[in-house]
Amino acid sequence: MLGLIRQPPQDASKLEPKLRLIVEAVKRGISDEVQAELIAGIEDSGKTYKPTGVAMEAFRQMWRQLLPDFRILCLTESPAHAAMWYHYADQYRGVVLEFRCDDHADSAWLAAKPVSYPRDKPSVYTASGWAELLTLEKELALDRILDAATYTKSPDWSYENEWRITSFRRPTDTGPFTDRKFGVEELSAVYLGPNISEKYRETIIAIASSYPTLRLINVSVGMSREFEFTATGD
Structure with missing residues (x-):
């Protein structure tokens, strides 16, 4: 002062x-x-x-x-990080959703801000x-x-390359989370995890039929232990 x-x-x-x-x-x-x-x-x-x-x-x-009314959507830049799959996609059994940022559609994803790791x-x-x-x-x-509090984390988490969107609870919301709709065109791809069950795979493929521009991508682990991505049907 x-x-x-x-x-x-x-x-x-x-x-x-x-x-x-x-x-x-x-x-x-x-x-x-x-x-x-x-x-x-x-x-x-x-x-x-x-x-x-x-x-x-x-x-x-x-x-x-503030916390009960605060909402944070956490995103990442790449579908190719093993630790992210393990921690956030049920140990390779889940899926990764890829969203398209559309300037012309007033996409909510445009509000995302990068997390810094000072x-x-x-x-x-x-x-x-x-x-x-x-x-x-x-x-x-x-x-x-x-x-x-929202957009900084310790350097230990820098591998996540995280982006976040924040909002607050709507009057009609119940519970600690909020469901928000997104446009059909905004979901650009779904990556099917290396250990996804056949039943879950079939369910995702069936849902994907409602998204005409959606790409379905199989994820596998190659001999080099790096992820390999192939479109379903290839």
Whole structure:
């Protein structure tokens, strides 16, 4: 906060209203004596204010309240990652759905944002980061918190190459998840897992007949232990 007094930003519109008034007053010009008093007051408050514990608990409480109404759809960039098949497709017995992003159809997939995997934890999880959030308007501060919580993960998860779409529970929804429809043209391919059962395969093939542009792709593991993809019927 001291930086806002010593070097006030050109644009103070995103700051918390009371702090914005102070910054604008500083920009218009105040005496060295008044500026010194402001800085001394902030420094004195900083000696007793410990934002981390209180702020983190406030974040956890907010997240617990928000979570039942929050919806996250997780996507990945490639159907060729063994760990993803193992963890998220029933150990190679499931399927992978491939969706087409259509600019002309106002596709919901266009809202997807990539997850980042920073080596350093986001600033909202640090004392200095929370101190900065306290200077912002509540809506903007909340957006930053949600963005960090939703679109960042530790580097250990970087192999997932994940993208996410977020939304909130609709008034008619029940339970912890939401079903949303997608257009027939948006589903471009279904990859049938290497260990898929014959019964499940037949069911998927029958459903696929309702999607005229859909590609059905068999997935197998070759001698090199890499996935091989062949269209059904080949």
